[in-house]
Amino acid sequence: MTKQAKQNQSFEVMVLGAGIVGVSTALHLRRLGLDVALVDRTHPGLEASFGNAGIVQRNGFVPHAVPSRARELMGVLFRQSSAVSYDLGTLVRLLPWLRRYHAASGPRGAELYSRVVAPLRALAVQEHLNLAHSANADRFYRQGGWIHLHRTGASYSQGDAERYYARVYGVAYEELSAGEIGMLEPGLKIAGRRAASMKGVHWTESCSVSNPGAVVDALWRTFVREGGRYFRADAAKLQRKRGGWRLDGERGTVFAGNAVIALGAWSQDIMKALGETYPLAVKRGYHLHYRPLSGASLSRPLVDVDNGLVLTPTDNGIRLTTGVELAERDAPPNPKIIAMARRRAEDLMPLGRPLQDTPWMGSRPCLPDSLPVVGASPTIPGLWVNFGHAHDGFTLGPITGRLLAEMIAGKTPVLDPTGLSPLRFMA
């Protein structure tokens, strides 16, 4: 397979960033008959799209809660947890962003969010399965949904809005007692006095994957097999050239009439250099794989809502992923976070030794209204954006990739893109 061009080449579109969002966009563009170059500085799918919890979510109608009032933030500072933790300097820098996030997460914000996200969610799971099937990647997918485990009644009540919108949008779920969670997942330790206050929600219409990085890799290989071209280059070298775009790569120069920014947590670096500013922040997260002890296993992802951690059965063991760390994207990892998550997870499942020496760390690209920007740049002709997928990019990448590809190709888009327009961030 030829992965890199050895000379200068011209394309109709170059897609910058080969995570799930960029690869899906490129593959859809190619299938709409366009000449497409996909560019990344490294191998596809090694960042957030590699290390996530692998849940392809049918539900998800309220923005992810992050403490943003002064009192809540002080609480988190004195009681760092695997659900939310932060570095004080970053927090101070992010206060204006957190204020916007807070405003967009209240009841009115949730109503707006649910209205925009519901049509995407209605198509996202099937779009994943379709793309995966066409890439011969079905073997990584499992049905059976995922479980929200609430350790207390108070935590269960905080999910009321999510369940309300699920009913509004016709998304099925089953409420579970502690005993029923134990029956669905016999590998979990759900017993004793602690279990009396536990409740669960089984989101039955979602699916999950056993290896998110392998899914992106399969989609990328399909893109190349179907005539797309892959280049290694640094997107920071993107230049405007005679009404189009030029990018000097390791083995040649790529020219294209259109460029798509799908650089995840790095998108704002390039957008700012091109003269357009988006309020993109990052929420970092970690994972580590463990061998389950004494034959315990899981058959679907389980979210411990109170501790913000997820246990996912993967091809490499049980993947423990953490919640939100508000820290600078490029700051060194904080090993305490995965250690905290492991301690909390072991209340639920006995974990053996870690299967890697160091945890993986990645960055969720987040805009304050928790929605991505998908569409034409409002100020730069020939530039398109598809980034900011936050906690849901693995789920939404294939469908927003399709949506943007249809817009670029001049086809009627699969759904109304207005709520995702980048215009909402233009002053």
Ligand SMILES: Cc1cc2nc3c(=O)[nH]c(=O)nc-3n(C[C@H](O)[C@H](O)[C@H](O)COP(=O)(O)OP(=O)(O)OC[C@H]3O[C@@H](n4cnc5c(N)ncnc54)[C@H](O)[C@@H]3O)c2cc1C
């Ligand atoms: C711990 C954790 C758990 C998660 N769990 C889930 C989940 O269960 N379900 C879900 O739907 N979502 C989940 N997410 C969110 C999801 O992983 C992200 O939203 C999604 O992967 C973002 O995809 P992306 O393609 O935009 O970015 P990325 O996957 O980060 O890809 C960006 C690409 O841009 C490239 N790049 C960056 N800078 C340059 C440059 N200068 N030049 C060239 N290339 C460059 C990178 O190399 C990378 O390949 C989770 C995220 C984390 C961190």
